[in-house]
Amino acid sequence: MNYAIAYVVYNPTVEQIERINEISFGHPVYVYDNSETISELPYNKDIVLVRNGRNDGIAVGLNILLETASGDGRSHIITMDQDSLIDDHFIKKLISLAGVDDREIIVAPMHHTGDITYDKDLVGKSSQKLYVLTTMTSGNLLNVQFAIDVGKFEEKYFIDYVDHEFCLRANRKGYKVVISKDLKMEHSLGHSEQKFSLLSLEFVPTFHAPVRRIYMTRNRSDVWRKYFAIYPRWVLRDFMRFNKELLGIVVFEDNKLIKVYSIVAGFYLFIMNRWGKAELRYLVNGAKK
Template sequence: MTDAADRTAGVVLAYHPTEEIRENVARLLTQVPRVYVVNNSPDAASRGLLAELGAERVEVLEQAGNVGVAAGFNAGMRAALDAGFDFVWIFDQDSTVADGMLDALLRAQARTDLKVGIVGPALRAAETGNVYDADRGQGSAPIEALISSGALFSRPLLDDIGLHDEALFIDYVDHDISLRAGRAGYTNLKVFDTLLDHRFGDSQPARFLWRQVYLSNYSPMRHYYTSRNRVIVARRFGYGRWLRDDIRFATKAWAKVLFCERDRAAKLGAFLRGLRDGLRYRGLDSDR
């Protein structure tokens, strides 16, 4: 490990984890000296599986229940910072860590031509192995918003902008902290020299018109938070490329929901309630 890698801790957010989390934690341990696993589903099955991770460099942080993505990540990040680490590298359990990923991220983080904010890898669809069009390139390049999984944060950045907004609970948590970094004068970077295999939702295959597509099959609750938090973040930061890209992605996702998924009425109702609550939301400048 490099000196910077020695000063980096990994954080993995677990929610009803499967055996796959073992491999992801093992891969992380080849690149960082310590991993904090945050258990957001402290039932007997989850506790048992995570207890079997067994590595002395792994610490499981049990939460009282499902405290949400933002609070879960924050619990792991606080533990890492309190332990003296200078960088925190966070993951959800649906992502696969690639060999050499941290070194690539740290090279971008060390750029001196700009004030570096959050650094994250390019994305590849775990289901198909296809690299998304926006994730093709070389080196690193500025981007408004990165997904949480695979994102690398420095201590000075977090001291400046704070941690994730726990009131958001889930969805757009990553947009919010990315856009806060940008507002504070930092430049977030996407690193094209390393790829994160990532799944969105259940990723079940289906036929839509003449094409095979993959369905996220998010619950009505997820659709509620997605709808609510999109409005909240748009009210906080205004219209930008991030919102244009997001609306384009959401339009495609909703076409699959309406034509291919079950419980469409419940999901649409949740979306409308989220839209209403996002417009009514008053905590636009809440402390984090």
């Protein structure tokens, strides 16, 4: 298979760049670096690096890496974020799963995140696979030409819900999003560290920064609007997840007022049809951290 591992990063740590460099010694690697400053540790010279000195958001980065892969004649990319860990065994196992079904646009691992159950989003299954409506971006084997046919990733979102919107759109066009039962990947959402219980409900607070709450609220609102008529159960489940997140913020997280304000700001931006990077005037009292 003619593949490449595609990272979209933002202010990566020295350790994260070292891991990317290490992977590049055995596999072709593309990196889209959204950092405004240049890290002291350089990337391996064999890495295909795109860096503009500004933060363009994850969707722009993914789309440019898709176009780069297509221009290089690659059939697939493995989409990665800087936090996730992979090794040679994971990569070889993942690429071995491609090509079984000619409508599979994504083959993903089981992401272990603490509180997401993929069975709720099932549209089908086999002995080794789950066919789902959505999955997260990291660790996915993505068919390059199928992704271009779907329309690539939604750049107006900047960050958050880019993966879910893409997967829903792909399903709508008849492509399949597949999770392998044999492949697992640990993934953290925000700074989730422990579970709490309240009124028989279990909470795993993510402690996302207020600015992330702006993007999450604005973008998920657009996903609800676009897909409620097509996938009402998915949208209703995400709406219930939003309410549970809001309750978790109020009860368990710090900076409650700022985060609630950020959620209101996200709804406002959605209603006003304002997209891309959030304007600084919405990031008050430390919300831009």
